[in-house]
Amino acid sequence: MDTTFSSEDLAFQKEVRDFIANNYPQSLRDSIAEKKRNNEELSREDLTTWHKILGKNKGWSVPGWPEQYGGAGFTPTQKYIFEQECARAECVIVAPFGPQMCAPVIYTFGNEEQKAKHLPGILSGEVFWCQGYSEPGSGSDLASLKTTAVKEGDHYIINGQKTWTTLAQHADWIFCLVRTNPDAAKPQEGISFILIDMKTPGIEVRPIYLMDGINEVNEVWFDNVKVPAENLIGQENMGWTYAKFLLAHERSGIAQVARSKKAIERIKQIAAAEMSYGEPLIQDPAFQRKIAEAELELTSLEYTELRTLAKDSAGKGPGPESSLLKIKGTDMQQKLTELAMEAVGYYANPHMGTSLSNEYVGPDYSTNLSGSYFNFRKASIYGGSNEIQRNIIAKMVLGL
Amino acid sequence: MHFELTEEQTLLENMVTAFVRDDYNWETREKIVKTEEGWKPENWYKFAELGLLSVPFSEDHGGLGGTAVDSMVVMEQFGKGLVVEPFMPSILLSGNLISKLANESQANEIIPKIIEGESRYVFAYAEPQSRFDLSDVKTSATKDGDEYTLNGFKSVVFGASMATHIIIAARTSGDQRSEDGITLFLVDIKSNGITLQTYPTIDEYRASEVVIENLKISSDMVLGEVDKAYPVVEEVIDLATIAACSEAVGVLQVLKDSTIDYCKQRKQFGQPISKNQAIQHKLVDMMIEYEQAKSILYAAVTADLSNADERKKAVSGAKARIGQSIKFVGESAIQLHGGMGMVDEYMISHYFKRATMLGVLFGNVDFHMKRFVGLTQSNIEPIDGSSTIRGGY
Numbered sequence: 001m002d003t004t005f006s007s008e009d010l011a012f013q014k015e016v017r018d019f020i021a022n023n024y025p026q027s028l029r030d031s032i033a034e035k036k037r038n039n040e041e042l043s044r045e046d047l048t049t050w051h052k053i054l055g056k057n058k059g060w061s062v063p064g065w066p067e068q069y070g071g072a073g074f075t076p077t078q079k080y081i082f083e084q085e086c087a088r089a090e091c092v093i094v095a096p097f098g099p100q101m102c103a104p105v106i107y108t109f110g111n112e113e114q115k116a117k118h119l120p121g122i123l124s125g126e127v128f129w130c131q132g133y134s135e136p137g138s139g140s141d142l143a144s145l146k147t148t149a150v151k152e153g154d155h156y157i158i159n160g161q162k163t164w165t166t167l168a169q170h171a172d173w174i175f176c177l178v179r180t181n182p183d184a185a186k187p188q189e190g191i192s193f194i195l196i197d198m199k200t201p202g203i204e205v206r207p208i209y210l211m212d213g214i215n216e217v218n219e220v221w222f223d224n225v226k227v228p229a230e231n232l233i234g235q236e237n238m239g240w241t242y243a244k245f246l247l248a249h250e251r252s253g254i255a256q257v258a259r260s261k262k263a264i265e266r267i268k269q270i271a272a273a274e275m276s277y278g279e280p281l282i283q284d285p286a287f288q289r290k291i292a293e294a295e296l297e298l299t300s301l302e303y304t305e306l307r308t309l310a311k312d313s314a315g316k317g318p319g320p321e322s323s324l325l326k327i328k329g330t331d332m333q334q335k336l337t338e339l340a341m342e343a344v345g346y347y348a349n350p351h352m353g354t355s356l357s358n359e360y361v362g363p364d365y366s367t368n369l370s371g372s373y374f375n376f377r378k379a380s381i382y383g384g385s386n387e388i389q390r391n392i393i394a395k396m397v398l399g400l
Numbered sequence: 401m402h403f404e405l406t407e408e409q410t411l412l413e414n415m416v417t418a419f420v421r422d423d424y425n426w427e428t429r430e431k432i433v434k435t436e437e438g439w440k441p442e443n444w445y446k447f448a449e450l451g452l453l454s455v456p457f458s459e460d461h462g463g464l465g466g467t468a469v470d471s472m473v474v475m476e477q478f479g480k481g482l483v484v485e486p487f488m489p490s491i492l493l494s495g496n497l498i499s500k501l502a503n504e505s506q507a508n509e510i511i512p513k514i515i516e517g518e519s520r521y522v523f524a525y526a527e528p529q530s531r532f533d534l535s536d537v538k539t540s541a542t543k544d545g546d547e548y549t550l551n552g553f554k555s556v557v558f559g560a561s562m563a564t565h566i567i568i569a570a571r572t573s574g575d576q577r578s579e580d581g582i583t584l585f586l587v588d589i590k591s592n593g594i595t596l597q598t599y600p601t602i603d604e605y606r607a608s609e610v611v612i613e614n615l616k617i618s619s620d621m622v623l624g625e626v627d628k629a630y631p632v633v634e635e636v637i638d639l640a641t642i643a644a645c646s647e648a649v650g651v652l653q654v655l656k657d658s659t660i661d662y663c664k665q666r667k668q669f670g671q672p673i674s675k676n677q678a679i680q681h682k683l684v685d686m687m688i689e690y691e692q693a694k695s696i697l698y699a700a701v702t703a704d705l706s707n708a709d710e711r712k713k714a715v716s717g718a719k720a721r722i723g724q725s726i727k728f729v730g731e732s733a734i735q736l737h738g739g740m741g742m743v744d745e746y747m748i749s750h751y752f753k754r755a756t757m758l759g760v761l762f763g764n765v766d767f768h769m770k771r772f773v774g775l776t777q778s779n780i781e782p783i784d785g786s787s788t789i790r791g792g793y
Contacts, residue, residue, distance in 0.1 A: 001403050003702040077401045273782035288773045296721040303695035310403050363785030394680035
């Protein structure tokens with residue numbers, strides 16, 4: 001057992017740290033800080049600038065891809081170091097829909113034309129993707145989806161509605177699960193995986209505003225949308241297999257340990273600035289205990305993730321154990337947004353950045369912390385709710 | 401970065417696993433704990449043969465020069481078998497004290513006998529008023545010429561009735577709770593002035609209250625430096641705490657696995673109770689708690705234990721977190737076993753009791769949380785309220 005970094009790892013850590021210091025634009029940092037302060041959505045530019053910079057540097061925008069497709073080919077330790085350093089420097093997250101979700105399906109199940117057409121744009125950050133899975137009637141029971149794709153000549157005609165589609169307002173492409181065989185014996189057997197250009201006539205994106213006032217997710221409507229048949233991935237009616245593969249990929253990146261570490265550091269600093277009973281809040285035993293419990297849970301989670309990474313590097317891909325990382329990682333994110341909100345007391349109340357609020361009130365660090373708390377209730381719901389994750393572990397790991 | 405054991409550690413693990421499997425099945429253990437002595441001395445010679453008794457000692461003294469990972473490997477397996485022989489108090493606690501503090505002549509005299517299995521030392525540190533505070537020592541040692549006279553009382557000394565010698569922490573100077581002024585004495589347990597009141601513990605181990613009255617000890621028997629024992633005691637208790645955590649992880653694994661098996665077999669309403677989602681989710685949460693406990697143990701054994709602050713943080717963090725797992729996994733195991741979980745005859749309750757007592761040993765959740773807070777939440781620079789940069793989420 002050894003968790004110290006080798007000299008190669010340390011050199012890599014320095015390389016990443018230096019790269020971020022020299023290449024992460026201050027203008028991007030300022031722009032995102034300003035948006036957060038004003039409770040505004042990030043622009044497409046905010047979301048893709050860093051992705052594009054990383055894409056020009058040895059495939060660092062797609063650390064998990066195999067090298068033959070331009071991926072960085074990181075070892076598990078390098079992946080861990082890379083995430084640590086990006087979190088440490090508070091770099092904006094590279095949106096996962098293209099790089100971590102759609103691309104692995106394309107390079108695993110797609111044909112050569114599809115790889116050549118789509119992978120370079122995902123790597124470079126020029127093409128922005130969104131995920132068309134959930135529907136109004138299909139949440140956890142995804143296989144019940146109703147959006148149809150009917151083949152007419154060399155096209156599919158798509159009709160139906162997707163929902164909770166994150167950042168669809170910026171997307172150039174959407175990868176969708178659609179029903180190609182309504183008569184299949186099992187609902188899972190009639191589903192296909194298809195790529196759709198968002199500029200195709202008949203697609204309409206309608207914003208959904210969540211309880212923090214932000215338009216992060218959308219409805220995407222399809223009205224007789226004509227999609228070339230060559231956009232179908234793999235075989236018709238085999239989409240469920242690809243979807244399950246993708247969900248495992250989605251879960252493995254979801255623990256966000258490094259970002260949570262940074263968040264705890266920040267909560268401590270806020271608690272050192274906030275006063276309670278005439279003393280800094282960080283000296284209140286009740287609050288101290290909450291921070292300590294969160295910190296220990298996170299250390300445990302970090303080592304659970306490292307153990308999983310070590311297993312991955314021994315050649316075993318992400319398995320159902322990644323459900324554990326999803327459950328605990330999202331618990332952690334929710335706990336930390338809660339603690340941050342709690343730390344600022346009454347200043348959790350002001351809702352800044354709306355058309356009705358003009359002057360900022362309270363310390364700057366308190367702005368919209370409650371918004372984050374409310375926003376992060378999503379984490380235990382998306383990517384397969386945490387109850388569904390428990391069902392997966394029960395079945396696949398414990399054999400119940 | 402990896403979590404593999406070395407070849408030697410794998411051999412050690414296989415050896416201990418084989419011992420628990422072949423020499424320590426449930427019926428055998430039941431017989432052992434019901435004897436008056438509460439242990440099987442032949443097992444101790446078996447440990448000697450297997451080389452286990454040499455784990456904490458340096459290679460210069462014929463030892464294994466074992467690390468925290470070596471202790472973990474042994475204790476995790478002992479936990480799975482609920483092994484009652486006093487390996488932790490005698491070898492990982494007292495042995496480690498001797499290894500770190502004995503002068504050359506003491507080491508040459510004592511260590512070979514321990515490794516051969518002839519001598520067993522236990523360490524008497526806790527007192528009725530001290531709770532988990534290692535610096536709270538009332539037992540006094542006053543010097544007169546070349547001799548010390550000890551008076552006092554030591555609480556819940558595990559394995560004392562099985563020991564040949566006892567190491568006593570006594571106050572040679574300073575106030576009752578001062579870290580400075582604590583001295584250790586090597587004492588033959590049969591000495592005049594020592595009285596043991598021995599009893600079984602709730603988890604079927606043996607412990608003793610130790611009454612010390614006008615015990616005369618030669619100054620040659622001082623272990624380490626006079627007045628300066630505290631930092632080493634703290635370090636050695638920390639390392640033993642990792643051993644307790646390791647044992648707990650072994651115990652928790654049995655609690656978790658046995659409960660899963662039981663729920664698959666137990667039928668109600670015409671089907672195994674494991675088909676119910678309420679039961680499934682509870683079992684999943686037990687598995688998660690077990691994995692989280694194991695992970696923070698790995699964090700502790702791979703931490704830089706030679707750095708005092710890092711060591712304290714790692715140890716208290718692990719003990720506090722594992723203490724929470726013990727409560728959840730233990731209580732859930734009993735709940736899901738239903739009435740069978742309550743029965744003394746069935747093994748699950750014994751694992752629950754051992755796990756719970758390991759939660760107390762060397763400091764409970766509250767004690768270690770408080771210690772962890774002290775190490776991780778002091779001297780935090782307050783954030784600037786006019787800064788516009790926001791981090792985390």
